[in-house]
Amino acid sequence: MKNEAQIRVIYLWKYLYSHTDDSHPVSVQDILKHWSSLGIEASRKSVYHDIDILIALGVDIVCVRSTQNHYFIGNRLFELPELKLLVDAVESSRFITSKKSGDLIRKLGQLTSSAQAEQLDRHIYMDGMPKPSNEAIYYIVDTIQSSIQSNQQISFQYYEYLPTKEKVLKHQGYRYQFTPYALIWNRDHYYVVGWSEKHMKLSQFRVDRMTSVEMMDQPGHQLLGFEPAEYVQKVFGMYPDDLQMVTLFCENDVMRSIIDRFGEGVRTEVVDDDHFQAIVEVAPSPPFFGWIFTFAGKIRILEPDNVREEMRQMASWL
Incomplete structure (x- = not known):
């Protein structure tokens, strides 16, 4: 009998966690029917007793008082808006395969009620790049x-x-x-x-x-002074051996792009009402020049001369 009472509490917790939220509370009668479907016969007094046990253990069970009280799980580890953000991140990630995305989203759905889990069936429309197929x-x-x-x-x-x-x-x-x-x-x-x-x-x-x-x-090989954030800003993901200070001549409306790439600490100076210049340390490589090209002349290299010349040569290839 003691074991049955313990199992009954566990089944009650699983039922409330999987089936209830603030829009889908359940009554005492609902709980008794659920227990009965599992072969457990109990009284209304058992429901109140077991709910008190769960509350004492730290489970947030909210009681909606009326002629017939209703109950639902209140605070959870993740709120529904947080789960939606996580699902969107998983769905849109090109690092995660389609199969693994589905598995992760199903697992995230187990962190809320079944009714709210249906709202996690969201599809993010990406810009045409496929997800990988390599599960490894x-x-x-x-x-x-x-x-x-x-x-x-x-x-x-x-x-x-x-x-x-x-x-x-x-x-x-x-x-x-x-x-x-x-x-x-x-x-x-x-x-x-x-x-x-x-x-x-x-x-x-x-x-x-x-x-x-x-x-x-x-x-591992020890390398002192390596800073990942600095590496990304300066190297642009390619050639770390040839960092140089480069002065960029920029139109005012690209300031946000400069800050996005180099951070708010980037050195800048106002040139005139329409332009500013930014002094950055970068690897003058094809990825860097390609980034400059995307701005169609709104960002230009002022100095040093050797970097300007490399940019001209790349333009001539095109």
């Missing part, structure tokens, strides 16, 4: 994160594409030995930045092109 990415990121926290090296293979779109392992399946320092989310892709034993310098790899990732017993 999810676990590769986990391995990389674990190696960062434990300061251990990883090994992996890296693949590229032939003109026929066939995947092939780079350097005939060479296994890279690598100390990861940070995972960076850039342009809807994950990149891992760290020390490459092959290149003997700071390098980066796109996570969705890594395969056969394994954590090694060897401790």
